[in-house]
Amino acid sequence: MRKLTDYELANLAMWAFDYEQSASLFASVIEQSSEKTDLLGTWGAVEGAIVMRESSTQIWTRIQEEVQQEETAKTHLKRPLAGLIEDRDRVKRFESFISAKEKDIQRNLRRHKFRLRARLAGDLYSASLDSPLSSQLTRKINGPWFVAVQKLVSMCLGRAYRRDGEVPEVQSVQRTLHGTGLALKNSDERCVIINAEGLTVEIWFDGRICCCAPPERFDDVVAVLELTTRVSDSALAVSRA
């Protein structure tokens, strides 16, 4: 069994459309990276946290150009570990650099979002739409699992991951599949690909589960992802034992 680090989990949450969770994980990454005076790590985590916060459903639906940011990176910045404290000038420059970059990111993000949303709000493109938008994202939490499926015009994408960051060994997944009735399509040390209900599902070494299908099979994708999460849980139990 493997436990993902916060930065790995933050990226996984972002990939799986779990924006709120990803924002909170990136905030932890800011603390961990700043404690090591890892400038690029902190800079990236600040960017990740801001972008993920903006992507969350509640905030994304607002179209005002100026949205008050409840949190800033400063809240999460940590002073370096004991051995590095003597390097005070560098720490000051570090904090001021991050603070400046944070403002840049927020300004750019607001500008981009405003442009992107204002066009639709201004009815420039929506006039030609006869039907409601078909880009439908469904997200749900099943115990430790987060499952999301986005329906597009020609396909739907299903993604799932465990929010606690626990990942079974790939070999355990392979063993667990025997006797489940699920057909194994392909398997190596990084990925197990199965066929369930005629859909192809991938279970990856880093905990991501994904499925791509025609849009009319939207409901099947949700069901198949839930089935696969149970396989992964069984494999996790085997790994723990």
Added chain:
Amino acid sequence: MAVRINYSLSQARLTPNDLISYDKREKKGDVSAILARATPETLVAPASASLLFSSHEIRRAVDLYSEEFCLYVEDILTAFWGARQGLTGLGLPIWLQNSSSSYTNPVVEGAMGEAVAGFVMERIFGASLHHRPRGRAPDIYMILPSGGGATVEAKSTINLRDDSLEGRLGEALVEILTIWAHIDSVQKLEELTGFCIAVGLGSDIFNCKVLRLEYIP
């Protein structure tokens, strides 16, 4: 379906002088000098070998590492090479339109190069994604098994000549030098490792050159 990645690894050391002379805008000479003193990689072995890059790995790597959101990357590249090899079909009218370059490039060129870079970093150096910077260098920031940070810059081309790949490696090096010179006063560069990755995207073989940079204060 799968693509084979033939890779060769090299390493070079950077000193404060390299960054100072770079700041003085002697960029081209500086980059050539660094490339000329690169030696075969000794951190991991072998220094040249090949990897299989299967379709599902391509999809995952594009999802994780490419800056642009794009679907069907592998299919577009296959159609492009089909057109160049005399087959007619998808995309051909677009690639026949006027262009200032000698031939037009498939739109997924950059995305596939970044995907290859991320995949190579995972498989060869055991690195994991920390974050994907947006609209700035480096292309990818990763964490190595030692816990150190890795700045990864990828440049790709569909021009398969050797000197073209070398040119791309130089461009990636320029990007790494630029970002390192930018953060030099704040970040201890000896805690970072730089990776310049040039990728030549063939029809079924990708050639990949990796230059690992170590900073010696």
